[in-house]
Amino acid sequence: MGLISEQDKEYLKNEFDKNLKREVQLLYFADQENESDYTVQTKELLEELVSLNENLSLLIKDCNDEKSMKSENLTLCPSIKVKSKRSGFMNFYGVPAGHEFSSFIEAINDMGSDNLPLSEDIIEDLKQIDESVDIKVFITHGCPHCPGAVRNAHTFSLVNDNIKSSMVDANYFDKISRENQVSSVPHIVINDKVSFTGNMPPRMFLDKIREVLK
Amino acid sequence: MELSLNIQSKKNEKKHFSAGIIGSGPAGLTAAIYLGRSKIDTVVFEKIAPGGYIINVEKIENYPGFVEGISGQELGKLYVQHAKRFGAEIIDEEITKLELDKTPFIIESSNESYTADSLIIACGSSSKKIGVPGEEKFIHKGISFCAACDAPFFEGENVVVVGAGNSGAQEALYISKFAKHITIVEFLDHPTCEPILLDRINKNDKIELLTSHIVVGFNGDEFLESVDIKDVNGGEVKPITAKGSFIYAGEVPNSNLVKDKLELDKNGYILTDKHLKTSVKGVFAAGNVRDTTFRQVATAIGDGAVAAHEAYKYLEENK
Numbered sequence: 001m002g003l004i005s006e007q008d009k010e011y012l013k014n015e016f017d018k019n020l021k022r023e024v025q026l027l028y029f030a031d032q033e034n035e036s037d038y039t040v041q042t043k044e045l046l047e048e049l050v051s052l053n054e055n056l057s058l059l060i061k062d063c064n065d066e067k068s069m070k071s072e073n074l075t076l077c078p079s080i081k082v083k084s085k086r087s088g089f090m091n092f093y094g095v096p097a098g099h100e101f102s103s104f105i106e107a108i109n110d111m112g113s114d115n116l117p118l119s120e121d122i123i124e125d126l127k128q129i130d131e132s133v134d135i136k137v138f139i140t141h142g143c144p145h146c147p148g149a150v151r152n153a154h155t156f157s158l159v160n161d162n163i164k165s166s167m168v169d170a171n172y173f174d175k176i177s178r179e180n181q182v183s184s185v186p187h188i189v190i191n192d193k194v195s196f197t198g199n200m201p202p203r204m205f206l207d208k209i210r211e212v213l214k
Numbered sequence: 215m216e217l218s219l220n221i222q223s224k225k226n227e228k229k230h231f232s233a234g235i236i237g238s239g240p241a242g243l244t245a246a247i248y249l250g251r252s253k254i255d256t257v258v259f260e261k262i263a264p265g266g267y268i269i270n271v272e273k274i275e276n277y278p279g280f281v282e283g284i285s286g287q288e289l290g291k292l293y294v295q296h297a298k299r300f301g302a303e304i305i306d307e308e309i310t311k312l313e314l315d316k317t318p319f320i321i322e323s324s325n326e327s328y329t330a331d332s333l334i335i336a337c338g339s340s341s342k343k344i345g346v347p348g349e350e351k352f353i354h355k356g357i358s359f360c361a362a363c364d365a366p367f368f369e370g371e372n373v374v375v376v377g378a379g380n381s382g383a384q385e386a387l388y389i390s391k392f393a394k395h396i397t398i399v400e401f402l403d404h405p406t407c408e409p410i411l412l413d414r415i416n417k418n419d420k421i422e423l424l425t426s427h428i429v430v431g432f433n434g435d436e437f438l439e440s441v442d443i444k445d446v447n448g449g450e451v452k453p454i455t456a457k458g459s460f461i462y463a464g465e466v467p468n469s470n471l472v473k474d475k476l477e478l479d480k481n482g483y484i485l486t487d488k489h490l491k492t493s494v495k496g497v498f499a500a501g502n503v504r505d506t507t508f509r510q511v512a513t514a515i516g517d518g519a520v521a522a523h524e525a526y527k528y529l530e531e532n533k
Binding site: 003005008011012041098099101118140143147171177182183184185187197202 | 218262265354356358360364366457458
């Protein structure tokens, strides 16, 4: 039996059939020289996922290939970047398991479709951002509040190429979590300098980002 | 590897429903199942994740039918599947405003506006703050209300759990998987958790239960470093070194949305009659948010069924 239950596979097949109008690539960077249970299981999960729809593909890369990591604007390993011809920067540092599996599936659906679950006024305000915004959302797999924060950040990146969004598994990247003083999740770090905690509606989230940019 | 699915990919197109349910905990989703089976088009709004508060609970052992217990996350997922099977639409949007002056009732989220001919308020309740010095300062900096979210950050550390009711006891047992030592502080002279939980706490070497004590302050520089406690019968304030504290000292109803619109009791719980009708015709309340004597999954389920039955009757009578 795989990591995804048969029932969830059926559900996901329907979701992907409904949503994926274009090809979506899951770009998985892992340390190929030092595989662990964590990275092997992640690979299995991704292989199971891409088998569910012909528009999904998996490209496995080595984190030791620094040039590739840099060209994808990635700084941590392992990482899964969800890519398509649609612009947007949706990335997952660590495995998107537990509650975060939902935000991962939503990222795939969003990248493969024209979904944009944001109101017009928020979209307009996001378009006005003219400087780089790097959003890192630290999560734990048991946190039910976290996928909402990840989804907000990811959808913001669909609107404006200046915005890059990554989920960070706080337990796996414990050193980085400590450096960022994470003790409660979701913990959101903007441009590696300002942070706040808790999920919030998109308007409030956007206002926090704009405060940082002032 | 546990995988939890709760997806909403597409913007919802439908804006009017016969029945609107605010909150997707056990009460809200049970109401959705019953209304769905009555062929009532029903929408359920959820601000965090379907399943409501129970998805924070590691194991629910007193809900009939699950002999070995079931995780709150798994039970929530089953409720969602069940409600969807009978046609309920679940929208992940926080409702920010309700207009109940006339029908159809107006339901506003931060993104959209919806209408419904009848409403069931099932927003549940949240953990209550204890209101002592330092509490606000250290929330998210050592103080947490969600063990499922934050317990792993206190691996090998001392932790104080406030409250020895069922939630405090259950979460202390969960936190003991990570923390070095846990002190449960209870202001009564006895714990109020179920005896079966008390047995487990007594058998757990990492957990110490301190009754007749209250927390009087949280201290630290940027992050929590210690918790001040005091014997309710008098004596000195004593600090306990702790980097984490989880508060389970009672609950407050999530009734802000309706505070000027429905009659509430002095603690903010929505007043209902035995049919779960509120002070506004066509609006019903179910589960932890209403004035009731015992708040459990089992009682919320019963509420959801009654509220749905009454909402259905109301819709039939007002066609």
